[in-house]
Amino acid sequence: TRKMILDLDTGIDDSMALTYAVGDPAIDLIGVVASYGNIEAERAAVNTLKILDLLGASSVPVFIGETHPLSEDYVRMQVSADIHGENGIGDVTLPDPSGAVQDQNGVDFMIESAQKYGNDLTIVPTGPLTNLAKAIKQAPKAMAKVGNVTLMGGALTVPGNVTPVAEANINQDAISANEVFTSNLNINMVGLDVTLRTLLTKKETQQWRDSGTTAGKKMADIVDFYINIYADMYPELGGCSLHDPLAVGVAVDPSFVKFIDMNMVVTTKPDAYYARTIGDKNRLDDPNTNVKVAVAVNSKRYLKEFMKNMNNAFAT
Ligand code: BDR
Ligand code: CA
Numbered sequence: 001t002r003k004m005i006l007d008l009d010t011g012i013d014d015s016m017a018l019t020y021a022v023g024d025p026a027i028d029l030i031g032v033v034a035s036y037g038n039i040e041a042e043r044a045a046v047n048t049l050k051i052l053d054l055l056g057a058s059s060v061p062v063f064i065g066e067t068h069p070l071s072e073d074y075v076r077m078q079v080s081a082d083i084h085g086e087n088g089i090g091d092v093t094l095p096d097p098s099g100a101v102q103d104q105n106g107v108d109f110m111i112e113s114a115q116k117y118g119n120d121l122t123i124v125p126t127g128p129l130t131n132l133a134k135a136i137k138q139a140p141k142a143m144a145k146v147g148n149v150t151l152m153g154g155a156l157t158v159p160g161n162v163t164p165v166a167e168a169n170i171n172q173d174a175i176s177a178n179e180v181f182t183s184n185l186n187i188n189m190v191g192l193d194v195t196l197r198t199l200l201t202k203k204e205t206q207q208w209r210d211s212g213t214t215a216g217k218k219m220a221d222i223v224d225f226y227i228n229i230y231a232d233m234y235p236e237l238g239g240c241s242l243h244d245p246l247a248v249g250v251a252v253d254p255s256f257v258k259f260i261d262m263n264m265v266v267t268t269k270p271d272a273y274y275a276r277t278i279g280d281k282n283r284l285d286d287p288n289t290n291v292k293v294a295v296a297v298n299s300k301r302y303l304k305e306f307m308k309n310m311n312n313a314f315a316t
C-alpha cells in the first residue's frame with residue numbers, strides 16, 4: 001500500500017475522491033487536509049468528517065490548512081454553491097461528525113509526513129494549491145523527498161472552466177499553483193484534458209442505491225445533485241465529471257492516462273490569461289522535466305476501478 005494525504009476542498013467530487021481512497025486497498029490514507037475552495041476550509045473539514053463517519057472510517061485524522069489564497073481574502077463564488085450545493089455536499093443532510101478536527105495545522109502535518117515517509121508518501125491535492133505551496137516554502141528539503149504529487153487542476157489542451165483559459169483550482173490561487181509547478185517536486189497534472197472525458201451517470205449512482213447500503217444511498221443523493229447540475233451546465237457531456245477521484249486513481253495507477261513530460265508554469269499576471277497552465281517556453285529543451293501532464297485517458301477501465309473502490313467503501 002502507499003501512504004497518501006488528500007488535500008480536499010470538500011465539495012461533491014472531492015467527496016467521491018475521499019470515498020475512492022477509503023475503498024482502495026492499495027491506499028493507506030494517513031490524513032486529510034481540508035482547504036478552502038468549493039467552500040470555506042472549516043466547512044470542508046466538517047464535510048470530510050461527515051463522509052468519513054458515513055464510511056465507517058472516522059479513524060482517519062482531518063486537519064485544516066490555509067483558509068484563504070496566498071495574497072487575498074477568500075470569497076466563496078456563487079458558482080461553487082450552484083455546483084456543489086450550499087453545504088458543499090449537494091445539500092444532503094448527514095449526521096453531525098462524531099470526531100473533531102486535529103489541533104495540528106494541515107501544512108505542518110504535510111511537512112511532518114514528508115519527513116517521516118519521504119519517497120513513500122503521495123500527496124493528492126484536489127483543491128487550490130495554497131497548502132502545498134506553503135509546505136514547500138516552509139520546508140523545501142523535506143517536501144522535495146515526497147515521492148509524488150498527483151493533483152487535479154489545470155488545462156493544457158482544452159479551455160478552462162472558469163475563464164477561457166483557467167481551471168477552478170488553479171484560478172483560486174494562481175501564485176501558489178505556480179510555486180508548486182515550478183518547484184522540484186514530481187508532479188502529475190490531472191486536469192480538464194482528462195477529467196472532462198471521465199464521466200459518471202445516474203446509471204452508476206442507481207447501482208449504489210441498489211446495493212442497499214446507507215453510505216451508497218447517501219452518496220447517490222449527493223452525486224445526483226452534481227449530475228443534475230452538469231446536465232444543465234454541460235448538456236453535451238452526458239454525465240458529471242469525475243475530476244477529483246480521477247486524480248486519486250492516477251496517483252495509484254498512472255497507466256489510466258497518457259502523459260506528456262513538460263516543465264510548466266502558471267500565468268499570474270492579472271489579465272485575460274490569468275491562471276493558465278502552460279509549458280515553460282524557456283525550458284522546452286531542458287531534458288529534466290518535473291511535470292507529467294495527463295492528456296488522454298482510458299475512462300472505461302478507470303470507471304470499472306472507480307465503481308469497485310466506491311462499492312468497497314460503501315460495504316465496510
Ligand atoms: C475542480 O474544481 C472544483 O469545483 C472541483 O471540486 C474540482 O476539484 C474542477 O475544476
Ligand atoms: Ca475539488
